[in-house]
Amino acid sequence: MFKIMLIEDDITLYHEIRDRLQQWSYNVYGVQDFGKVMQEFADIQPDLVIIDIQLPKFDGFHWCRMIRAHSNVPIIFLSSRDHPTDMVMSMQLGADDFIQKPFHFEVLIAKIQATLRRVYNYNTERIDLRTWRGATVEYVKNTMTNEAGTVELTKNEMYILKMLIERKNQIVSREELIQSLWDNEQFVSDNTLTVNVNRLRKKLESIGLASFIETKVGQGYIATEEAGEL
Known part of the structure; x- marks a missing residue:
């Protein structure tokens, strides 16, 4: 650390x-x-x-x-x-x-x-592979896979997903997402963030996971996970 x-x-x-x-x-x-x-x-x-x-x-x-x-x-x-x-x-x-x-x-x-x-030269998300809600998330390949299939995400969509699932069951504010994407050289405005989250949800919908990215009005977003899952 x-x-x-x-x-x-x-x-x-x-x-x-x-x-x-x-x-x-x-x-x-x-x-x-x-x-x-x-x-x-x-x-x-x-x-x-x-x-x-x-x-x-x-x-x-x-x-x-x-x-x-x-x-x-x-x-x-x-x-x-x-x-x-x-x-x-x-x-x-x-x-x-x-x-x-x-x-x-x-x-x-x-x-x-x-x-x-x-x-x-430090990447704050060193882990290349993560499981979430039964799906395998491959950060390097920008893909998510479960029994329903595989979806490919854009760089911004994966970065947003990474921030959410690495802090699962915690609210991540819109300001924090925008600032982190900006500092990661992905220049994002408030409207662009909304578009990216909506596109992410649409892709997750095809493998049955869209409902687990929740909007907390006036606060931000949260990726939910059941207790005991990694």
Whole structure:
């Protein structure tokens, strides 16, 4: 699992981000002493660092400089400051991205995934084969097969299906799907997402699975699975 170092002094926000990222199987480490960030960085050896700008003792720009002097680890700034110079400064110091508070968690996770993919050539869905509702899903071939037959999906349709079944019985928001597809270089608007989901359902209908992709009005979509199924 990837290790993320979260340099954030707002304890409430730190715990919220940590808990959400842990749901995505990331190991999250906070800072115990904001005067010794580099010592803790060396101990943790994180795969990605998220830094707030306004911190006790030294600001996030200082720690970004210090980290960049020793490591090329990806860095994402997370800040309530909205002045354009802050974003320019973070990029000049070698940060990989900048997210302004308040933010949607779906945007944060999508940017983390995109950064990890780019830096480590990491595919967030490493599994090539998955079963769902008695059907075999082959991610590489973009196909689904069960006793009723085989359907071929487009790249976007398979990506949507992957996100849903990897988080089966959980609602995946429309915003998260759009953002993830966008960061995966599949440029999708809200209307395009609707079209792709409808096409996916139509294809699943031919093998009797359309009803198991449910729409949660005002929230997103969910792929249902019976308890005990893998």
